[in-house]
Amino acid sequence: MKKIYACFCTDVIHEGHLNIIEQAKQYGEVIAGVLSDQAMIKYNRFPIVSFEERKRMLEEIPGISEVVVQKEVMYEETLKKLKPDYVIHGDNWKSGPMEVIRNNVIETLKEWGGELIEIPYTYNERVSNIEVLMKEKAAMPEYRRKRLRLLLKLCPIVKTIEVHSGLTGLIAEKTIVANDGEIDQFDAMWLSSLCDSTVKGKPDIELVDMSSRLRTVDDILEVTTKPIILDGDTGGLIEHFVYNVRTLERMGVSAVIIEDKTGLKKNSLFGTEVEQTQDTIEGFCAKIKAGKKAQRTEDFMIIARIESLILEKGMKDALARAIAYTEAGADGIMIHSRRKEPTEIFEFCDRFREINKDTPIVVVPTSYNQVTEEELYNHGINIVIYANQLTRSAFPAMQQTATDILKYHRAKEVDERLMPIKEILTLIDEL
Numbered sequence: 548m549k550k551i552y553a554c555f556c557t558d559v560i561h562e563g564h565l566n567i568i569e570q571a572k573q574y575g576e577v578i579a580g581v582l583s584d585q586a587m588i589k590y591n592r593f594p595i596v597s598f599e600e601r602k603r604m605l606e607e608i609p610g611i612s613e614v615v616v617q618k619e620v621m622y623e624e625t626l627k628k629l630k631p632d633y634v635i636h637g638d639n640w641k642s643g644p645m646e647v648i649r650n651n652v653i654e655t656l657k658e659w660g661g662e663l664i665e666i667p668y669t670y671n672e673r674v675s676n677i678e679v680l681m682k683e684k685a686a687m688p689e690y691r692r693k694r695l696r697l698l699l700k701l702c703p704i705v706k707t708i709e710v711h712s713g714l715t716g717l718i719a720e721k722t723i724v725a726n727d728g729e730i731d732q733f734d735a736m737w738l739s740s741l742c743d744s745t746v747k748g749k750p751d752i753e754l755v756d757m758s759s760r761l762r763t764v765d766d767i768l769e770v771t772t773k774p775i776i777l778d779g780d781t782g783g784l785i786e787h788f789v790y791n792v793r794t795l796e797r798m799g800v801s802a803v804i805i806e807d808k809t810g811l812k813k814n815s816l817f818g819t820e821v822e823q824t825q826d827t828i829e830g831f832c833a834k835i836k837a838g839k840k841a842q843r844t845e846d847f848m849i850i851a852r853i854e855s856l857i858l859e860k861g862m863k864d865a866l867a868r869a870i871a872y873t874e875a876g877a878d879g880i881m882i883h884s885r886r887k888e889p890t891e892i893f894e895f896c897d898r899f900r901e902i903n904k905d906t907p908i909v910v911v912p913t914s915y916n917q918v919t920e921e922e923l924y925n926h927g928i929n930i931v932i933y934a935n936q937l938t939r940s941a942f943p944a945m946q947q948t949a950t951d952i953l954k955y956h957r958a959k960e961v962d963e964r965l966m967p968i969k970e971i972l973t974l975i976d977e978l
């Protein structure tokens with residue numbers, strides 16, 4: 548009896564999957580792979596059905612003789628163990644980032660003369676309705692809110708990109724690349740105060756108020772499913788912060804990061820070039836405690852951001868604050884630096900990890916951008932935020948276009964670098 552392998556990366560089995568199984572049966576004994584949670588995330592499909600349920604769902608399908616766990620997006624390891632005669636898959640992975648997975652399958656099968664069978668992918672209204680429905684479910688507050696805590700358990704490092712609009716939210720949601728034979732994508736979104744203010748043409752001094760920030764959050768929530776970490780600036784008055792915690796939680800935001808500054812807040816990257824006042828440890832702990840008391844779910848996270856290194860108050864002060872803030876109930880610590888090298892960040896993380904193994908650490912490598920995710924992971928860092936790169940890449944492109952239209956008195960010269968009209972019209976999915 549020949550062996551045929553099919554791997555499933557899905558929360559629901561629809562007629563397209565059943566068709567694959569039906570066709571597979573004609574070749575021999577069908578072994579189904581269920582993708583692990585970690586691999587689902589890499590594939591840009593955050594599981595909303597538990598791994599056990601997904602496995603059971605496949606086990607119950609008549610015609611599947613065995614269900615095995617595929618731990619990696621790449622089939623190689625599983626295939627080498629099973630040595631199937633055939634792998635069967637829909638033909639929708641022939642182009643785009645998924646092509647690297649296909650190539651990996653073809654190369655691996657060659658080792659024992661196995662074959663890849665591709666069948667036409669089932670595109671119809673029923674199948675696409677199911678996919679839309681699953682996406683809508685994933686966007687619901689009760690699913691989205693807890694997703695950051697889940698990611699912290701599943702990912703070595705949670706990769707977070709700045710967003711400031713529905714469109715940038717879509718970029719964070721949909722960008723997926725094949726790199727060095729691996730698939731990669733962003734895990735979460737950062738709603739930066741700097742960028743949210745900048746796109747509104749305002750300075751980053753808490754002038755864009757929470758009502759306006761929440762409008763931006765809502766625009767992003769409407770078109771995405773990935774978790775949101777909100778830059779909550781100083782958190783404002785304790786009396787206001789507690790209301791905002793409830794609102795954010797209700798909307799489905801996963802975390803707010805508040806920084807230990809008080810009075811008129813300026814952007815951290817100014818450092819000591821401008822006047823900025825750090826809150827007292829007691830004052831900031833009171834804010835954290837009040838926020839934690841106000842929240843209604845276990846999912847929501849309040850992350851305390853330490854500005855001691857930015858304000859040149861020293862490592863000892865930064866560590867003392869980290870300890871105090873976690874004791875006050877903070878669910879994570881963000882340590883910020885404007886140095887060109889990551890040395891002080893590494894020192895802080897290493898020393899903090901000696902006394903605290905579990906509290907998530909967040910960093911924002913804007914000035915020390917040569918640092919790699921792997922290095923950050925090796926120093927015990929759990930979340931990396933690319934805090935402003937989308938805004939900063941869009942602005943020069945727009946400025947150049949405006950300059951050139953003025954220069955040439957027409958738009959022809961800029962056209963080559965623009966997104967084709969057809970692409971922009973089809974960029975946004977319609978219901």
Ligand code: SPV
Nearest residue numbers: 739740741778815816934
């Ligand atoms: C932001 O993105 O608004 C931040 C990070 O708070 S930083 O700009 O580096 O202060």
Ligand code: MG
Nearest residue numbers: 739740741778
């Ligand atoms: Mg900010």
